[in-house]
Amino acid sequence: MPDDQIALGLRGLTKRFGDMVAVDHLDLDVPRGSFFGLVGPNGAGKTTTLSMATGLLRPDQGTAHVLGADVWSDPVAAKARIGVLPDGLRLFDRLTGRQLVTYAGLLRGMDRELVRQRTDELLAALGLTDAAEKLVIDYSAGMTKKVTLACALIHAPRLLVLDEPFEAVDPVSARTIRGILEDFAANGGTVVLSSHVMDLVERICSHVAIIAAGQVRAHGTVDDVRAGMSLDDRFLDLVGGQTDVEGLAWLRTSSD
Amino acid sequence: MVAHLLRLKLDLLRNGFRRSVAALVGMVLGMLYGGGIVIGILVLMATLRFQGDAELTRTVLTVGGAGLVAGWALLPVVLFGIDPTLDPTRFATFAVRERTLAVGLLLSALVGLPGIGTVLIVLGMVFASTRSPLAALVALVGGVLGLAACLIASRVVSGAAAAVLASRRGRDVAGVGGLLFFLAVGPLLGFINDGGVTRERLVGLADVLAWTPLGWAWAASGDVLLGHWGRAGLRLLLAAATALVLFLVWERLLVSVLRNPRGSTGEGGGARRGLGLFAALPGTPMGAIAARAGTYWIRDPRFNFPAIMTVLLPAGLLFPGLAGDGSDGLLAVMPLVAAYLIGWGQHNDVGYDSTAFWLHVASGVDGVADRVGRLFPSGVLALVCVPGYALLGPLLGGSWAYFPAALGTGVAVVLNGFAVASVTSAVKQYAVPSPGESPFSSRPGSVGVTFAVQTVCGGAVMALSLPALVLFAVALFGHAWAAWLVLVLGPVLGAAAFVVAVRVGADLFRRRQADLLQDLVSMR
Structure with a gap:
């Protein structure tokens, strides 16, 4: 793939935590304009990889490029092109929804009037207008994901990196988020999201990479990767792992 | 169950050290610093043991013991904060008897530097009273009661303070309370300043403290040394009653926390208009x-x-x-x-x-x-x-x-x-x-x-x-x-x-x- 067609390029990314190698010389190219799903079992290194790709976690080795800009040697240029939705990190949740999105915009150095306009539009598009004056700490899980997405979108990034954007989100909010992401990708933006819901990735992503034990096991278009099987089966095939339940007879109360 | 809680606290401490070297360095620094203070106090106690003035022993033990209780009650709120690892709300989902939990959580405070230091100091205070066997016995009982008062008072005070601060009105009240406290500290400092700390004053202070809940437990052994048997017994009874009442209050607090785990905010979700400071600043x-x-x-x-x-x-x-x-x-x-x-x-x-x-x-x-x-x-x-x-x-x-x-x-x-x-x-x-x-x-x-x-x-x-x-x-x-x-x-x-x-x-x-x-x- 020519370099100018790569939205996110990871080369030899490695991260150790003590003795544990979380990400092990990982290479990955995300093509521009793709809707890219990153799947893998718990502890496979998805969050660690995405954190290193977005400048939140310093890799021990390797590089990450966003549309040609090196995340770790030219962070200002790279970060201006990325919108991030991390998983498991807090928000400044003593602000109201409107204040938080405004804050994200102003932090990016945007003009105040532009921030105001886009904040209104984003809150409306995500169905948060009624809750805009409430503190984010009082939001439900789905609303929190949506307001974080608004923060990630406010500076019109060209690459969106979303860690578990659909976790703990109800179907209605999930539909809203999905609509916005598909619209974003259809207009030339690139979306990278991690998930462990295979069905969802199979339905909405154009490309997919399967990660296990810190390495990419398979990647390409969704059709290439699943090779005629369902993504779920292909995933279990690649990652391995036991699926039959043994023991636990005492849990089956009917056996009394 | 109590043993479980203690082991849990130990494990948490040890895992904290495994996660970061800084915590270990901090622990060592804390041991050096706190250890120095504790050793100094122990030397003072040993000196008290081998001098003949019973009134001096009684004064030091009463004032020092009262200071210990006050420190346990106030320092977490003012300076250090209380350890939330064994936050009662985290036990809300387990089927543990509330009284067992109350006792276990209290004892778990002994696992840690402040707890160990306090136990050593109390042992030193008992040693200082060993000039007569009976005084030693009374000092031991008083020491245990006083230690209990320390542990429970710290839980009760910080629990109450957190509850008060959770509401806006409570914060206003706390602000006014803080102001009054400092206004009271001023004259006190002036009083001490005016003529300095003399022996008569300390004895007078001990006499007053010995009849307050802060001093009951610590003054009893001194009474025995001075030959006031009746007073010693009365003080021990009062100290036991104090510990019991404090424990019941703590148990009430614990039960109310366990049965109504606090909501997510603590701050009524009132709506706020507009952007606030974000509109006012550049x-x-x-x-x-x-x-x-x-x-x-x-x-x-x-x-x-x-x-x-x-x-x-x-x-x-x-x-x-x-x-x-x-x-x-x-x-x-x-x-x-x-x-x-x-x-x-x-x-x-x-x-x-x-x-x-x-x-x-x-x-x-x-x-x-x-x-x-x-x-x-x-x-x-x-x-x-x-x-x-x-x-x-x-x-x-x-x-x-x-x-x-x-x-x-x-x-x-x-x-x-x-x-x-x-x-x-x-x-x-x-x-x-x-x-x-x-x-x-x-x-x-x-x-x-x-x-x-x-x-x-x-x-x-x-x-x-x-x-x-x-x-x-x-x-x-x-x-x-x-x-x-x-x-x-x-x-x-x-x-x-x-x-x-x-x-x-x-x-x-x-x-x-x-x-x-x-x-x-x-x-x-």
């Missing part, structure tokens, strides 16, 4: 960070409670300053205390963001904007408090001759504090209560790191301020030239330190922001 990254910091100072008890304390604390010098002759130099120190508390207080600001700090990292925020923006609310506070206290002294009858020195040195100290904070908050942050946690909670195994960072920061502020402080001292001795010199030189030197430190801090911030975030992640 629409730049620095302005936005200032607005965010300012909003948090208003909404978050972790900020506004210390802020109230910072504003009120220097007023404690008012009474001794006004009471005696020739002590109105104390009034001139008020702005310095305010300046130190405000400036130095900023050194761990990034720690308070917790992992929400990712938004700054992901946005590629400029270091200068982050460093300076954060200082906005405390800058406003300094702008009010430092000149305010500098003026308050002379207006209330102090000497105007000290005014230029007080103002100039105050400005220097606050700017130096901000300078140190700009660098340290980009280097090392220690764990603080997470957003939404009680402002009185602390992290297990973090007391040492906290203490070390605070000491280093305090030392750095003092070192930077040394020229101004020396000139201030010279001015207090009546040299007017020094007062005027420091009025000019203090702000100039402070501003220079601040500018340099912001540059250095911004550079560190640019290079270290991801590492800083990971530090915060590992502290969760």
Whole structure:
């Protein structure tokens, strides 16, 4: 793939935590304009990889490029092109929804009037207008994901990196988020999201990479990767792992 | 079950050390520092044991023991915070008998440096009373009752304080209470100052304390040594009753917490209009960070409670300053205390963001904007408090001759504090209560790191301020030239330190922001 067609390029990314190698010389190219799903079992290194790709976690080795800009040697240029939705990190949740999105915009150095306009539009598009004056700490899980997405979108990034954007989100909010992401990708933006819901990735992503034990096991278009099987089966095939339940007879109360 | 809880606390402590070297270093520092104090007290106790004056023994034990209980009750609220690892709410889902849980949680406080130190001190106090077997026995019973009072009082007071602060009205009440407390401290200091600490006074103090709940448990053995058998018995009974009543109150608190685990906010979800400070301050990254910091100072008890304390604390010098002759130099120190508390207080600001700090990292925020923006609310506070206290002294009858020195040195100290904070908050942050946690909670195994960072920061502020402080001292001795010199030189030197430190801090911030975030992640 020519370099100018790569939205996110990871080369030899490695991260150790003590003795544990979380990400092990990982290479990955995300093509521009793709809707890219990153799947893998718990502890496979998805969050660690995405954190290193977005400048939140310093890799021990390797590089990450966003549309040609090196995340770790030219962070200002790279970060201006990325919108991030991390998983498991807090928000400044003593602000109201409107204040938080405004804050994200102003932090990016945007003009105040532009921030105001886009904040209104984003809150409306995500169905948060009624809750805009409430503190984010009082939001439900789905609303929190949506307001974080608004923060990630406010500076019109060209690459969106979303860690578990659909976790703990109800179907209605999930539909809203999905609509916005598909619209974003259809207009030339690139979306990278991690998930462990295979069905969802199979339905909405154009490309997919399967990660296990810190390495990419398979990647390409969704059709290439699943090779005629369902993504779920292909995933279990690649990652391995036991699926039959043994023991636990005492849990089956009917056996009394 | 009690054994389980103790083992849980031990495991948590040990795992804390496995996660970070800093915690281990902190523990060692804490052992050296606290160990020194404990050994000093033990030597004092041994000396008491081998001298003949029973009244002296009784006085020291009563006053010291009462101080121990007061310390356990108040220090967590004022200084350290209480360890939330064994936060009662975390046990809400387990089927544990409430009384067992109440006992286990209390005993778990003994696992840790303060607990071990206190047990050693109590043993020393028992030893000091071993001149007669019966006195030793009474001292042992009293010691156990007194120790129980320490443990329970700390839980009850911090639980009640957290509950009070959870509501807005409660915070107002706490603010007024704090003011009254400091107004009371003033006359007390003046009283001690006036004539000094004499033996008669200490004996008098012990006599009073011996008839309060603070002193019952500790005074009994002294009564035996002095031959007052009836009093000793009565005091032990009263001490036992105190421990029992405190325990019942603690159990009530625990049950109410377990049965109504607190909601997510503690702050009624009232709607707020518009953008607040975000509309009022400049629409730049620095302005936005200032607005965010300012909003948090208003909404978050972790900020506004210390802020109230910072504003009120220097007023404690008012009474001794006004009471005696020739002590109105104390009034001139008020702005310095305010300046130190405000400036130095900023050194761990990034720690308070917790992992929400990712938004700054992901946005590629400029270091200068982050460093300076954060200082906005405390800058406003300094702008009010430092000149305010500098003026308050002379207006209330102090000497105007000290005014230029007080103002100039105050400005220097606050700017130096901000300078140190700009660098340290980009280097090392220690764990603080997470957003939404009680402002009185602390992290297990973090007391040492906290203490070390605070000491280093305090030392750095003092070192930077040394020229101004020396000139201030010279001015207090009546040299007017020094007062005027420091009025000019203090702000100039402070501003220079601040500018340099912001540059250095911004550079560190640019290079270290991801590492800083990971530090915060590992502290969760």
